[in-house]
Amino acid sequence: MHILILGAAGMVGRKLLARLVQDGQLGGTPISRLTLHDVVAPEAPAGLRAPVSLSASDFSLPGEAERLVSGRPDVIFHLAAIVSGEAEADFDKGYRINLDGTRRLFDAVRAIGEGYCPRLVFTSSLAVFGAPMPEVIGDEYLTAPLTSYGTQKAIGELLLSDYTRRGIFDGIGIRLPTICVRPGKPNKAASGFFSGIIREPLAGQEAVLPVPDSVRHWHASPRAAVGFLLHAATIEGARLGDRRNLTMPGVSVTVAEQIEALRRIAGDAVVARIRREPDPTIERIVAGWPRAFDARRARELGFTAELDFDSIIRAHIEDELGGRIAA
Amino acid sequence: MHILILGAAGMVGRKLLARLVQDGQLGGTPISRLTLHDVVAPEAPAGLRAPVSLSASDFSLPGEAERLVSGRPDVIFHLAAIVSGEAEADFDKGYRINLDGTRRLFDAVRAIGEGYCPRLVFTSSLAVFGAPMPEVIGDEYLTAPLTSYGTQKAIGELLLSDYTRRGIFDGIGIRLPTICVRPGKPNKAASGFFSGIIREPLAGQEAVLPVPDSVRHWHASPRAAVGFLLHAATIEGARLGDRRNLTMPGVSVTVAEQIEALRRIAGDAVVARIRREPDPTIERIVAGWPRAFDARRARELGFTAELDFDSIIRAHIEDELGGRIAA
Incomplete structure (x- = not known):
């Protein structure tokens, strides 16, 4: 199994990578190749008995997405994003990476054709929701974001569903809870x-x-977030029906x-x-x-936190x- | 007041135009200029004592949106779209016109800057909703489209809200009911x-x-649809708060x-x-x-059908x- 991770140098990407290397397999199939991408070079993992390609670039630039999927990965983890604060401060950069980059990635998969239809796991965000909100948000609540980041993630979700419905890839979008306890140094994020x-x-x-x-x-732990990603990568897509974006427990x-x-x-x-x-x-x-959320669909589909x-x-x-x- | 209509040759566009010409004003301000655009040349209206510019082009092509908004219209009616069946049959064309065209229009307004902030009325669609749906759909129900057209309209709504929140324009998206009785010849639409x-x-x-x-x-009549558009063009934007997209009664x-x-x-x-x-x-x-819908917000904001x-x-x-x- 060939796995591509976009955003492999980020906190969640590194945790996912460590787990994949430890497991050596995904859903029972041995990992035969890893392609790791980020805007800064991801670290090469030790201990995986399979070739690893490292790549650093702005994946929204013309040709980059095509290059990244040219090896026809079986599973694509799309974790790459300009974070909330930066997407709000830099309108153009946020739209370029979070919207255009995501669409270019999706279109690069489409351009391959020939029956190529990878599993594509997209990390979305609670930022797709905006006030006013009920005390507990259900699976059918309107996505009405109040930030450009949330807007870009909500658009990514819509594209993911449509491209999946079209048979271009088998996509699953997962809205991560706030990750707690986030390892590392204190940062300036409001959260x-x-x-x-x-x-x-x-x-x-x-x-x-x-x-x-x-x-x-x-909240959910980094460990739970990795569990969400692995489950999203291996669950039978048909179980989700047409609604491919899930609020995680x-x-x-x-x-x-x-x-x-x-x-x-x-x-x-x-x-x-x-x-x-x-x-x-x-x-x-x-x-x-x-x-708070009533993340019923995700729980019923076996996502656990x-x-x-x-x-x-x-x-x-x-x-x-x-x-x-x-x- | 300078008014720009994109999609002026369509059924709703022509009805809106006839009404504007008849009224000679919008929201109490005389119409000083009309710019009419469509992919085929719109007909010049008779009886308006103000200059009318006619324009035919693919508004999604580079430079077209910039040209159309260069006269800094006070009100922009964005009615232009590839319809549902065609957007489903032609993936590229649907995304190019309904998504890229809409975004280019929005970005063309942004590029002017200098405090330019027109009212922008965007016609969205019930196609932003997809089954399963409750018997009566409320204002906070999830937009989960099951067509590429619905996806493109839902994305247009998200962009409209974010660009409005950013102060780029003062946008209102209206989801039109199925227009009935549609004048003209029978057509092949499923509806x-x-x-x-x-x-x-x-x-x-x-x-x-x-x-x-x-x-x-x-359902709503063509007459009601024109009423929605006029009200959307003249209502005080602040009354809508951050949620700028409304299901029409x-x-x-x-x-x-x-x-x-x-x-x-x-x-x-x-x-x-x-x-x-x-x-x-x-x-x-x-x-x-x-x-059926509970179009409460729109009714409270004075939209009538x-x-x-x-x-x-x-x-x-x-x-x-x-x-x-x-x-």
Whole structure:
């Protein structure tokens, strides 16, 4: 099986890659070739007994998508995107990569023809939803984004469905929950604190909480995200029918519930490293975000996530901290 | 006020044009200039005391959209589209006109800058919805099209909202009901019979009904459609908030109810001109169409349509038949 990953150098891409290398197979079929692409060169994985091609370019440039799919990968993971903040700050770049790049990739698959019909897994986003929203968002709720990033992802979803209906590829779009606990350094994303208030205290560092404890949001671990991708790559496409875009399951918790889970697992001294420093800007942005989903279709189709926030914290401690907490 | 109409030679475009010429103004402001565009040259209207520019081209070609908006129209009616059947039969043409053309138009407005921010009225379609659907579709129901045409319209809606949110133009997308009674000759559209079973009998001709009497659908007259367009062109944009795409009000009736309305207005002899000739293909297509909407937002924003099918038939007799029925 030949697998192509676009966005292989990103956090989710690297986690996926590590898992594929560890498994050596996907859906029971040995991996015979990996093509890894990103705007910066992805790292070559160690330990895979199959050829790996590394590639760095702007995949939205003419000819790039054609080059990437020319090896006719059986499974394409399309994780590449300009993130929300940058797509909002740079209108042209966001549309060029997130819309034109995605469409060029889809059209490159179409141009091959000759019965070529790969599985194409597209990572979409909760940003396809925009306020006002119900407290719990169901599978039939309108996608009315309030950012250019969300608009571009919603358009990608529509194209994915139509190209799949046309038999050009067998596409599945998965709307990832906010990934928590995100490994690595604190970043400037408005959502950064959701991970920061767990990650930094567990590492012995102070974390800033800029919103009230009552803020509720939808989370899944990096480990769960990789599980979504693998399941999306191997599920029988016909089971999805015509609606090819799915909100992934997750855990809906308030910040207060996140903190209490941290206290149960790591104790008061760790929780004491969270410092409350209200930031009205972040508070306002987060107020427009979804709080909970009824991800029924995805669950019925076998997508699984953590059932509580304690499990999300434990996954972080196991996967990132070697099981150790800074007391 | 300078008005640009794209798709001015189509049925709705010509009806809109006739009304604008008759009114001589839009929203209380005299029309100072009209620019009419279509792929075939639109007819010059008689009776308008203002300069009219006629233009025929493929508006999706590079430079065309820029040329069309270079006169900085205050209101742009974007009615141009490859229709459903053709967009399904010709993948490239549908995407080129309905998606790329629309985006180029939007980007041409953006390229002008300098505070230029016209009202842009975009005609969308019920085809943005796809089965399975509830019996009555509300304003927050998912747009999950099952045709390339519906996909392209849904993408147009998303772009319209984002460009409006960005302040590039002040856009409103209106999803037109099936227009009934459509004037003119019978056509090959799967929806043609909805108009045919009224139009032909009233003109003394036989009409074929290919579906069961129990089929329910959503209708508005050409007169109502023009009313939607005028209201969309003049309503205060801020009243819509961020959700700029609206399902227009209409009348939900079964074919049986259409026929009984025709009987009330024109009598048994006219109804006797309807011949039942089941067509399983058309029946299957129509079974996937929406049956009724709760168009609450549009009604609250002052969009009005006929309240019953009798009024739709009367509008046809008044507007197309000079008040006369072929007995």
